[in-house]
Amino acid sequence: MAGGWSRDGAVQDQIDDTVNDAVTGARSRLPKGESLTHCEECDEPIPERRREAVPGVRTCIACQSERDTSVRHAAFNRRGSKDSQLR
Numbered sequence: 001m002a003g004g005w006s007r008d009g010a011v012q013d014q015i016d017d018t019v020n021d022a023v024t025g026a027r028s029r030l031p032k033g034e035s036l037t038h039c040e041e042c043d044e045p046i047p048e049r050r051r052e053a054v055p056g057v058r059t060c061i062a063c064q065s066e067r068d069t070s071v072r073h074a075a076f077n078r079r080g081s082k083d084s085q086l087r
Helices: 010-028 048-053 061-070 082-086
Strands: none
Touching: none
């Protein structure tokens, strides 16, 4: 289906690019290296199963949960709003 000035499939390309950017960003935030035996924030022991499941882990589950709820990642809207296109 034609979309005016855009070529066929352009919307799907934008969706694919957005998903690929999100996956790349998530992978870049994964811990790397050797896992710590104790949390770097609260010094509680990190369970062996967590260290095996997440290579390079540096925090316990409680501290990581706290980080996850406090960190907000900005979403990037490739299409923009109609208002921004009118300016």
